[in-house]
Amino acid sequence: MKWSEAIAVLLVMGVISVIGNMLGYKEALGKDLTYGQFIAEAATGYGIMFTIALLGIACSKYLPGKLPMVFWVSVLATLSTVPQVSPWAKEIGYYTGKVDFLALATPILAFAGLSFGKDIEKFKTMSWRIVVVALTVYTGTFICAAVVAQFLLKYEGII
Amino acid sequence: MEILKSWKVHAFALIIVVISEMIGTKKVALGPGVLLFLPMLYAMIIGAVISLPKLKALNLSEMNISAKCLGIATLMLIAKLGVLMGPNLVKLMQSGLALSFQEVGHFFGTIIFGLPVALALGLGREAIGATYSIDREPNIAIIAEKYGLDSPEGRGVMAVYICGTLFGAVWLGFVAGFIASLNILHPYALAMGAGVGSGSMMAASSGAIAAAVPSMAKDILMYAGASNLLTSVIGVYFALFVSLPVTVFLYEKLSPIIGVSQRRRIEGGKQA
Numbered sequence: 001m002k003w004s005e006a007i008a009v010l011l012v013m014g015v016i017s018v019i020g021n022m023l024g025y026k027e028a029l030g031k032d033l034t035y036g037q038f039i040a041e042a043a044t045g046y047g048i049m050f051t052i053a054l055l056g057i058a059c060s061k062y063l064p065g066k067l068p069m070v071f072w073v074s075v076l077a078t079l080s081t082v083p084q085v086s087p088w089a090k091e092i093g094y095y096t097g098k099v100d101f102l103a104l105a106t107p108i109l110a111f112a113g114l115s116f117g118k119d120i121e122k123f124k125t126m127s128w129r130i131v132v133v134a135l136t137v138y139t140g141t142f143i144c145a146a147v148v149a150q151f152l153l154k155y156e157g158i159i
Numbered sequence: 160m161e162i163l164k165s166w167k168v169h170a171f172a173l174i175i176v177v178i179s180e181m182i183g184t185k186k187v188a189l190g191p192g193v194l195l196f197l198p199m200l201y202a203m204i205i206g207a208v209i210s211l212p213k214l215k216a217l218n219l220s221e222m223n224i225s226a227k228c229l230g231i232a233t234l235m236l237i238a239k240l241g242v243l244m245g246p247n248l249v250k251l252m253q254s255g256l257a258l259s260f261q262e263v264g265h266f267f268g269t270i271i272f273g274l275p276v277a278l279a280l281g282l283g284r285e286a287i288g289a290t291y292s293i294d295r296e297p298n299i300a301i302i303a304e305k306y307g308l309d310s311p312e313g314r315g316v317m318a319v320y321i322c323g324t325l326f327g328a329v330w331l332g333f334v335a336g337f338i339a340s341l342n343i344l345h346p347y348a349l350a351m352g353a354g355v356g357s358g359s360m361m362a363a364s365s366g367a368i369a370a371a372v373p374s375m376a377k378d379i380l381m382y383a384g385a386s387n388l389l390t391s392v393i394g395v396y397f398a399l400f401v402s403l404p405v406t407v408f409l410y411e412k413l414s415p416i417i418g419v420s421q422r423r424r425i426e427g428g429k430q431a
Contacts, residue, residue, distance in 0.1 A: 001231065009231040012169045016176050017235070024180035024198055049238040056234065067392070073234050074388045077241020082248050089245065096242045101369070101380050102199060103180075104239055105362035108232050109199040109328055110175040112359050113206020114168055115226035118219055119321045120212060126318050129280040133289050134322030137273040138331055138355070141293055142364060143338075144268025145261040145386070146352030150344050152257035159345040 006057055013107055014046045021103035029098050038098065045095035052077045165224045167217065172228075175205045184370060195336035195367050203329055226324075233358030240384025247381050254347075254382070261351040262389050266402050269293055270409065277315075278413055281421030286414075288315030291406035294323060295357050297395045301403065328363035331355070336367030346372045350379040354386025356394050361387045 021042050022035065030038035056073030060066075081096075083089045153159045179198035187194045209216050210225070217225070244251060251258070273290030282289065288306070292298040294316050299308075306312040331353075339349050346368055353364035365383035369376040414422075 005227075006231055009228050010235065012172075013228070013232045013235060016169070016173050019173065020176040020180045020198075023177060024183060046235075049235055049242065052238045052241070053234045056238070069234060070237050070388070070391045073237045074241045074244075074384070077238040078244045078248065081242045081245025083246065086245070092242060093246055096239065099239065101236070101239055101243075101362075101376075102197065102366050104232075104235050105366050106179055106199045106202045107172055107176050108229060108236060108359060108362060110172045110179070110202040110206045111168075111225050111229040111232060112324070112328060113175070113203040113208075114171055114210050114217065115222045115229060116203075116207035116325060117210030117212050117217065118222040118226065119324055122317075123321055123325060126321070129277075129282060130285070130289065130315070130318040131322055131326075132280060133273055133277045133282065133286070134294075134319040135326070135330055136276045137269045137290055137293060137319055138323065138327055138360065139334055140270075140272025141265050141268035141355050142331060142335065142352045144271060144352075145264035145354070146338075146344050146348045148264035149257045149261035149351035149386075150348035152260050153254060153345060153348055156254055156256055158254050158257070159347055 001057070003057075007054070010050050010053060013104075014043070014050060016107045016110075017099065017103050018042050018046055020106050021099055024106075025100040025103055029100060041095055041098040045097065045099045048080075048092055048096055049077065049099070052080060165221050168221050168225045168228065171206070171209055171217075172225075175202050175209075178205065189337065191341055192337045193340040193371065194333060195340075195370050197332065197336075197363075197366060197370055199363060199366060200329060200332055207325075229359065233362075236358055236362050237384075237388075240380060240387070243377060243381045244384055247378070250378075251381065251385055257348075258351065258382075258385055258389065261348075261386060262393065262397075264352070265355060265386075265390050266292075266394075266397050267405075270402065270406050274406065274409055274413065275417055278410075278417040279421065281418050281425045282315070283414075283422060284311035284410070285315035285318070287403075287406050287410050288312035288317075289319045290315075291402045292394075292398045293327075293355055293357060293360075294319040296320075298398055301395070301399050305403070323357065323360070327357065328359040331360045332363035332367045335364035336371050339368045339371035346375050346379050347382050350382035351386040353383040354388070354390050356387060356390035358387075 059072040060069040081093045179201040185196040277286035302316040369379045
């Protein structure tokens with residue numbers, strides 16, 4: 001992945017998510033803020049996550065071990081809000097808290113939808129059987145993991 | 160900067176998000192549970208309609224760019240889940256046992272459910288590629304290297320990959336939201352289940368669980384994030400060294416028992 005591409009996409013994504021965030025989640029996340037303040041705080045929060053994402057990409061590109069980007073972004077983001085590690089944990093937590101998870105998920109699924117057409121021809125050549133199998137596979141991994149987790153969370157006394 | 164030149168994709172994405180968020184979340188009762196209609200679901204469906212080749216709104220290269228954007232943008236979800244995990248790292252570690260072992264559920268859940276169904280429906284060696292994992296990009300790479308994508312195993316992995324791209328997120332969003340509304344499994348356990356190892360599917364399923372149980376939303380996303388991280392990081396190795404050999408082994412044991420007549424019928428049909 002090229003740097004210019006990553007930066008461009010994440011910036012476009014930022015504009016879209018901050019707008020979506022204002023339309024759908026103002027009630028839940030910023031009741032006591034004016035629209036201007038809410039947008040400014042959410043944009044700050046997005047900016048922080050944007051920086052973390054770029055640092056994560058850099059780590060995955062330049063550090064030895066070839067660990068995936070997902071790993072680095074996740075580790076850096078987590079450490080950024082651990083109070084014992086990050087001096088700005090509280091601020092980062094506050095501002096990123098102004099961007100709803102679903103406000104980020106909606107544009108991502110919009111992109112997923114917009115790429116739908118490219119697979120539709122291939123899909124038409126497939127039998128209905130494989131569709132049933134695919135949905136079973138996805139359901140299976142979700143339910144199996146949840147059931148195992150249920151037993152062990154009980155055992156550990158967490159639920 | 161091919162990606163920015165395809166302004167049409169981004170303009171569509173913006174319009175879709177605006178419409179979807181304006182509609183907002185809707186709940187529909189279904190039997191004992193609730194089906195959640197979240198903005199991301201409308202977003203995916205509106206996007207899919209726009210991209211239908213018949214409409215000619217987007218060309219193939221624009222659709223490919225959209226898929227590329229999807230991959231990059233998913234990093235923001237990962238970052239968001241990360242900043243949610245930080246303050247609760249201790250809490251997360253206390254559930255270390257559950258977190259580690261639910262991964263086993265992720266890896267074998269595809270086989271336990273998928274393989275018997277695939278065999279019963281009459282699939283041959285396609286079943287191996289189709290059910291050894293959730294068939295995202297790294298899993299395709301493994302099959303491509305081992306069997307080639309022209310092999311039956313390769314066709315199986317590609318078919319499930321395509322289905323996942325087309326319906327995976329929508330389907331898991333519904334399933335997860337519905338099961339969460341049934342109150343059988345604890346939302347934390349479901350959250351761990353939601354970390355299936357695909358960004359869009361994880362977003363849809365964990366988002367749906369969080370929306371079904373809003374009072375625990377933060378913890379739900381935290382557990383989902385941790386689980387998804389584990390799945391994505393160890394997933395490739397596990398799929399390669401454990402899931403695939405186990406699937407091949409089970410296929411050889413089970414295929415003479417399940418779906419023999421089905422397979423014969425399908426193959427007979429092909430010859431005729």
